[in-house]
Amino acid sequence: MDDLFASRDGSRWLPEYLSQIDVSCIGCGRCFKVCSREVMHLCGITGSGEIVGAGEDADDDEVERLVMIVDHPGLCIGCGACARVCPKNCQFHIKSSN
Ligand code: SF4
Ligand code: SF4
Secondary structure, rough: OOEEEEEEOOOOOOOOOEEOOOOOOOOOOOOHHOOOOEEEEEEEEEOOOEEEEOOHHHHOOOOOEEEEEEHHHHOOOOOOHHHOOOOOOOOOEEEEOO
């Protein structure tokens, strides 16, 4: 059975948790900006597809582009805001926390 949550007015709310972002992500950062829960972060990806750290952790010579990585899926509250702003429709959401 799905988890049962309620809105303030008592109506049913079914969370949709961010589970994955696929390779078509363009690293625009829109989802990060609207998320209040630190669920995902921008990381560098090399030409061979290896994920490397962002910012000071990334070796700029190796990084081909930036992609958004779901590194803390357990923090997601399933609000769906990230899906609404993604221009690439490259996110996967699941209806259950299990
Ligand atoms: S569904 Fe909400 S809480 Fe979860 S990652 Fe997206 S914006 Fe953040
Ligand atoms: S909004 Fe979509 S395309 Fe932009 S960083 Fe997030 S997942 Fe990637």
